[in-house]
Amino acid sequence: MAAPKKSVAPAGQATSNGATPSSPPDFTRDQEMHALRDMLLIRRFEEKAGQLYGMGAIGGFCHLYIGQEAIVVGMQMALKDGDQVITGYRDHGHMLACGMDANGVMAELTGRKGGYSKGKGGSMHMFSREKNFYGGHGIVGAQVSLGTGLAFANRYRGNDLVSLAYFGDGASNQGQVYESFNMAELWKLPVIYIIENNRYAMGTSVTRSSAQTDFSKRGVSFNIPGEQVDGMDVRAVKAAGDRAVAWCRAGKGPFILEMQTYRYRGHSMSDPAKYRTREEVDKVRHDQDPIEQVRNRLLAAGVTEQDLKAIDAEVRDIVNASADFAQQDPEPDASELYTDVYR
Amino acid sequence: MAIQVLMPALSPTMEKGNLSKWLKKEGDTIKSGDVIAEIETDKATMEVEATDEGTLGKILIPEGTNDVAVNTPIATILADGEDASAAASAPAPAKQEKAAEAAPPAAEAKSAPAPKEEATAPAVSTAAIQPDPEIPEGTEMVTMTIREALRDAMAEEMRRDEDVFIMGEEVAEYQGAYKVTQNLLQEFGARRVIDTPITEHGFAGVGVGAAMSGLKPIVEFMTFNFAMQAIDQIINSAAKTLYMSGGQMTCQIVFRGPNGAAARVGAQHSQDYSAWYSQIPGLKVVAPYSAADYKGLLKSAIRDPNPVIFLENEMLYGHAGEVPKLDDYIVPIGKAKVARVGKDVTLISWSNGMTYALKAAEELAKEGIEAEVIDLRTLRPLDTDTIIESVKKTSRAVTVEEGWQQSGVGAEIAARIMEHAFDYLDAPVARVSGKDVPMPYAANLEKLALPSVADVVAAAKAVCYR
Numbered sequence: 137m138a139a140p141k142k143s144v145a146p147a148g149q150a151t152s153n154g155a156t157p158s159s160p161p162d163f164t165r166d167q168e169m170h171a172l173r174d175m176l177l178i179r180r181f182e183e184k185a186g187q188l189y190g191m192g193a194i195g196g197f198c199h200l201y202i203g204q205e206a207i208v209v210g211m212q213m214a215l216k217d218g219d220q221v222i223t224g225y226r227d228h229g230h231m232l233a234c235g236m237d238a239n240g241v242m243a244e245l246t247g248r249k250g251g252y253s254k255g256k257g258g259s260m261h262m263f264s265r266e267k268n269f270y271g272g273h274g275i276v277g278a279q280v281s282l283g284t285g286l287a288f289a290n291r292y293r294g295n296d297l298v299s300l301a302y303f304g305d306g307a308s309n310q311g312q313v314y315e316s317f318n319m320a321e322l323w324k325l326p327v328i329y330i331i332e333n334n335r336y337a338m339g340t341s342v343t344r345s346s347a348q349t350d351f352s353k354r355g356v357s358f359n360i361p362g363e364q365v366d367g368m369d370v371r372a373v374k375a376a377g378d379r380a381v382a383w384c385r386a387g388k389g390p391f392i393l394e395m396q397t398y399r400y401r402g403h404s405m406s407d408p409a410k411y412r413t414r415e416e417v418d419k420v421r422h423d424q425d426p427i428e429q430v431r432n433r434l435l436a437a438g439v440t441e442q443d444l445k446a447i448d449a450e451v452r453d454i455v456n457a458s459a460d461f462a463q464q465d466p467e468p469d470a471s472e473l474y475t476d477v478y479r
Numbered sequence: 480m481a482i483q484v485l486m487p488a489l490s491p492t493m494e495k496g497n498l499s500k501w502l503k504k505e506g507d508t509i510k511s512g513d514v515i516a517e518i519e520t521d522k523a524t525m526e527v528e529a530t531d532e533g534t535l536g537k538i539l540i541p542e543g544t545n546d547v548a549v550n551t552p553i554a555t556i557l558a559d560g561e562d563a564s565a566a567a568s569a570p571a572p573a574k575q576e577k578a579a580e581a582a583p584p585a586a587e588a589k590s591a592p593a594p595k596e597e598a599t600a601p602a603v604s605t606a607a608i609q610p611d612p613e614i615p616e617g618t619e620m621v622t623m624t625i626r627e628a629l630r631d632a633m634a635e636e637m638r639r640d641e642d643v644f645i646m647g648e649e650v651a652e653y654q655g656a657y658k659v660t661q662n663l664l665q666e667f668g669a670r671r672v673i674d675t676p677i678t679e680h681g682f683a684g685v686g687v688g689a690a691m692s693g694l695k696p697i698v699e700f701m702t703f704n705f706a707m708q709a710i711d712q713i714i715n716s717a718a719k720t721l722y723m724s725g726g727q728m729t730c731q732i733v734f735r736g737p738n739g740a741a742a743r744v745g746a747q748h749s750q751d752y753s754a755w756y757s758q759i760p761g762l763k764v765v766a767p768y769s770a771a772d773y774k775g776l777l778k779s780a781i782r783d784p785n786p787v788i789f790l791e792n793e794m795l796y797g798h799a800g801e802v803p804k805l806d807d808y809i810v811p812i813g814k815a816k817v818a819r820v821g822k823d824v825t826l827i828s829w830s831n832g833m834t835y836a837l838k839a840a841e842e843l844a845k846e847g848i849e850a851e852v853i854d855l856r857t858l859r860p861l862d863t864d865t866i867i868e869s870v871k872k873t874s875r876a877v878t879v880e881e882g883w884q885q886s887g888v889g890a891e892i893a894a895r896i897m898e899h900a901f902d903y904l905d906a907p908v909a910r911v912s913g914k915d916v917p918m919p920y921a922a923n924l925e926k927l928a929l930p931s932v933a934d935v936v937a938a939a940k941a942v943c944y945r
Contacts, residue, residue, distance in 0.1 A: 220692070254725035261723035270691055270728070275715050281681050282716060285688015292644065292670065292694060312712075315681025322676070476726035477760050479784040 160371035165437065167213065171370045172430045173447050174212075175205040178229040179427060180455045181238060182401075185228065185245055189405050193463055194245045197274075198259050201229035203400035206426035207332055208233035210373025211300060214381050218295075222270040222283040223302035225260040226332075226399075230302065234267040238454050242462035250465040254472055277310030279303060280329065284316040287327035287390070298384040302330045306337025308351055314358075317390070321358045326384035328377075329355070329392045332367065334399040339411035351394035360390050367395030368424040398424070481561055482531045483552040486518070486540070489525050491742040492793060496520040497545045498553060507535045509556055516542070516553070521624060521797060522658040533558045611771060613810050620801035628770045628802055629659050629735075629791065632777035633697060635807070637667055640695060643781055646673040646682060647699030647736075656701045657737060657796055683709030683734070687716045690732040690786075697781060700736035703752045703790065710755075717786040718761030733780045735789035738766070739831060739881050740918055740929060742794065749918035751882030753829070756788040757858040757891070763812055764858040766790040768833035770800030772856055775810030783812060790858075792831040815862035817869065821849035824939045825869040827892055828879035829855040832930070835911070836879045839935035848943055858888055866892060867899045874905040875942040879935055884912040906942040911935050 163171065182200040189198045201208075204226075212221075212233045223230045231241050236252065244251025244262050252262040260274040270286060273279040283301025290297045307313065308331055320327050331351045335342055342349045352362030361383070365376040373395065380391035398420045402409055431444060489496065500517040503509060509529045516527040536555040540547055547553065623631070637643045644667075649656045651664040651674040664672040675682040679700065686696040700706040706713065713734060720728045739751035757764045763785050767773045773791070780787040802808070818833065819840050828836040833854050840850040851869050855862065870876050876896055878889030889910040896908050914928045 222688075252725065253723055253727070256725050257723040261720075263720075263724040263728045265727055270688075271720070271724070273716070275711055278684060278712060278716055281684020281712060282688035282691065284681075285685040285690070286692050287688075288685050289689040289692035289694050292689070312680045312684060315676075315678040316684065318676055318678065319681060319685060476722045476724075478763075479721060479726075479729050 160366075160369060160375045163371050163374075165434070165439070167374075168430055168434050168437075169439075169447070171206075171209050171213070171374075172427065172434065172444070173451065174209045174233055175370065175427050175430070176447060176451045177238070177454060178202075178205045178209070178232050180451050181232060181242070181458070182228060184455045184459050185242070186401065186405070188242075188246065188459060188462070194259070195247065196258055197225065198245065198405050199226040199403065200399075200401040200405075201226055203420070203426075204332060204334060204367065204395075204397045205229055206370040206373050207330070207367045207395045207397060208302075210370040211328075211330065211377045213370075213374045214377030215298070215300070218268060218297045219381075220268045220270055220283075220286045220290075220297065220299040221302070222279045222286060222299065223272070224276060224279050224304065224307060225272075225274050226304070227260065227262065227272045231262055231264070231267075231269055231272070234264065234269045236262070236264050236267050236269060238458035239461040242458035243465050246462040246465075247467060248462060248465035249468045249472075250461065254476075255468040256472065256476065277303060277307040277312050280307065280310070280313045281316045283329075284320050284325060284327050284390075287320065287325035287384075288323070291323065291325055296326075296385050298326045298328060298381055300328050300330055302332060304337065305331060305333040305335065305342050305346065305351060306340070308354055309337075309345060313354075317355050317358045317360055320390040321355070321360050324387060324389040326387070327390045328380045328384060329360075329390060331392065331394045332397055333394055334397050336399065336403070336411065338403040339407070341411065352392055354394075355390070355392045360392055362392035362394060364394045364396060367397035368420075368426045369429060370426055481536055481555045481557050482533070484515070484527070484529070484554045484556060486547045486549050486551045486553050487525070487527060488549045489518070489520055489523050491744060492797070493520055493522070493549060495546045495548045498540050498542055498547050499524070501538060501542045502526075503535045505535055505538055509533055509535050518547075521626060527553075529556065531556050533561070536561070611810075611816065613775060613808075614771070614803045614805075619804040621804050622799050623770060623802050624797055624799045625770045625773045625791075626657065626659050626661075626796040628774035628800075629777055630661055630663065631802075632774045633660070633781070634663060634666060636778055636781040637663070637671060640781075642693065643695045643697065644671040644673065645697040645699060646675050646686060648675055648677055648701050650674060650699050655699075657793060659791075659796070660699070679705050679708040680712065683712040684716065686732055686734075687712050687730060687786075690717070690730045691720065691728055695731045695781065697733045697735060700734065702741075702748060702793070703736055703738040704748050704750055706734065706736070706752070713756075713762075713786070713788070714759055718759050721785070722761060729784055730786050731784050733777070733783075733787045733789050735777070735780075736791060737793040737796070738790035739792055740794075740913075740925070743920060743922060743925060744918075745920045746917035751880065751913065752788075753790060753858055753880065753882050754887045754891075756790075757861070757888060759859075761786065762859060763787045764790065765812060765856065766792075766830040766858055767810075767856050768795070768818075768828075768830055768854050770798065771802045771808070772810050772816070772854070774802050775808045776812065776856060778807075778809050779812050782809075787812070790830060794831050794834075810856070813857045813860045813862060815856055815865040816854045817851060817865065818854040819850065819852040821851035821873065823848045823873055824850050824875040824877060824943055825866070825873045826850050826852045826877050826879060826935065826939065827855065827866060827889075828852070829858065829888075830881075832879040832881055835930050835932050835935050838932045839879075839939060842932060842936050843939055846940075846945075848939060848945065850939060861891070861895070863895050863899065866896065870896050870900045871903045874903050875939075876904075877909045877911060877935060877938045877942060879911045879930060881913050881929060883915055884910055885915065887912055906944065909938040909942050911938050 286299035536557040686698040740749040893908040
């Protein structure tokens with residue numbers, strides 16, 4: 137997905153270092169099936185979360201990831217065990233892609249005892265040490281410095297692990313992002329900065345908020361290489377992820393990936409949707425949907441509708457079970473109010 | 480007309496230094512801008528440049544002399560045709576006096592808040608301090624400055640635990656902006672003693688991220704004034720994450736550096752953040768006064784599995800005190816200390832505020848009022864029990880802080896005394912604090928803006944109805 141004025145060109149072409157091939161390498165059938173399944177899980181999960189929000193079962197803020205699924209799923213396919221992930225507040229997709237349990241995520245959304253944070257964190261604050269997911273942060277841009285710190289720790293320990301710090305086009309204008317870029321390149325920290333450019337920071341389009349809308353160039357003055365990636369094509373994401381991961385693991389320092397994507401739903405559940413047209417949203421859904429792309433390729437390669445329906449069914453079962461769990465699980469005990477303030 | 484060259488000050492808080500080397504000898508021709516000598520303090524080394532031209536007449540302070548007071552004449556410069564005998568009685572010309580004014584003259588330093596006087600008489604107030612319950616009887620004590628106590632605490636913990644490292648501005652090659660990290664780079668290397676760019680928000684976040692992944696960073700802020708740039712990461716990321724994660728994500732990190740007023744550094748460099756940080760659940764806040772507590776509490780802070788704000792005081796860095804010579808001297812966080820026993824009124828303070836409180840107690844004793852002085856040492860968790868126990872005995876309390884009064888730590892202490900010992904009080908709790916203004920630069924105004932010994936004495940008398 138390119139910035140508006142370039143939207144006729146296929147996304148993923150423009151690069152800062154010329155490394156992106158014009159067409160990403162094909163996935164194996166297993167990879168396609170895996171990507172489809174994980175993206176579907178995120179989409180169905182988010183649809184259900186939206187539904188539960190409408191019913192009043194989820195409170196506060198709830199930022200849905202629908203439309204952007206290819207990014208976390210593709211990036212996760214480029215990682216190895218132990219690599220860390222950190223992101224902002226639009227984080228449910230990242231958690232599911234990291235392998236966190238749908239029940240625990242949904243129960244956190246409903247503020248229940250069985251949630252990942254015992255109901256004390258909510259939509260924006262979940263973590264899993266086991267799955268190397270470091271949150272879930274509600275202050276725009278803060279996760280960029282924190283993710284740089286995760287990379288610092290990897291370098292300090294002398295391992296070859298990589299950290300992924302996800303943030304949006306909006307967060308890209310925060311000062312600490314550049315403070316982090318500077319230190320990361322200065323100290324050659326193995327961190328991939330993944331800018332999920334969904335074209336709108338809440339309701340402000342990138343052209344109204346950013347002097348440089350090619351976010352892959354945001355590291356130029358720090359000598360950090362960057363690529364623009366078609367974030368709607370999971371194959372392109374994985375291929376770019378592979379290149380960035382290889383760069384970081386080789387000790388060459390940080391890498392920036394601008395993922396050009398689109399958020400179908402509002403910024404949060406209370407989005408007035410006055411800043412863009414229905415037609416714009418529909419066009420992306422129709423032309424570039426990351427899930428439909430995989431589905432169509434699989435059908436063209438001879439996979440049957442029946443096989444795909446089996447994936448749908450499996451995913452729906454997981455999501456429905458998580459919704460049931462999240463509504464039946466008790467709220468945290470009142471005694472939890474005072475726990476976990478100090479260790 | 481001979482001109483006197485005076486011992487210069489390297490910093491607003493310097494009162495004396497060592498004349499380490501003369502680079503010119505008597506009879507040498509001196510041009511303006513020539514480096515004539517080197518002086519040093521425990522904090523820094525500086526070259527002395529001549530501001531006048533002529534011949535170096537007489538060296539009044541030989542090289543190798545220690546503890547030369549600022550503004551002491553160290554040499555004379557003779558104008559052409561003068562001989563050395565002209566120097567002896569020569570008054571310093573106006574020009575030279577003006578130069579001396581640019582650095583705080585000794586007389587001014589003397590009249591500024593009490594800690595400065597203490598610098599010339601190390602450990603003066605420790606005489607009044609009660610034996611520390613943490614120190615086993617018969618322990619050998621060594622005298623060291625607070626700056627050294629901090630350095631030793633960090634070095635010991637870094638030797639003990641490979642996961643402990645220090646990062647901040649000028650902590651490595653410069654040896655610390657206030658020389659607190661002296662020789663750490665030499666011992667531990669650049670991997671563990673890390674100079675950061677001037678980027679407080681960013682490196683605080685990097686430190687917190689490293690802590691979330693299990694390392695134990697010590698993040699030095701050159702002063703806590705600059706930590707305001709980083710306060711989002713300190714509070715939103717470091718303090719809240721354990722809770723927000725339902726106990727999963729720990730953040731073992733120490734944020735340390737000088738806090739509060741130094742001397743003549745103006746409003747943006749003189750703020751006391753005691754009350755700010757002590758309001759935040761999830762943080763521990765430590766603000767010691769004595770050298771032994773600086774050492775023992777910093778070691779505790781580094782080992783504590785929670786984020787700890789360690790508030791130091793620049794005015795105290797050069798103060799010497801007795802520190803127990805123990806392999807592993809630890810002072811527990813959250814425990815106040817009765818620094819002086821008394822029965823008539825309780826004075827409650829911490830960090831540099833203790834300077835006023837202890838001196839006031841001495842003054843009060845001369846007038847027959849026996850003040851009990853409590854050094855809180857930790858502001859969160861606040862040791863309410865020690866305060867209440869004392870107030871139940873004395874029935875009167877005065878809080879002493881350099882920070883502002885509104886929503887200050889003194890206000891919190893007063894509220895707790897009211898909640899837990901209302902019936903024991905014979906007078907309302909009095910608060911001595913910094914005045915409700917940004918810190919002025921002018922020496923007289925700065926003095927007025929800070930609490931004073933006289934303020935504390937007056938408040939103590941008031942609550943005693945004397």
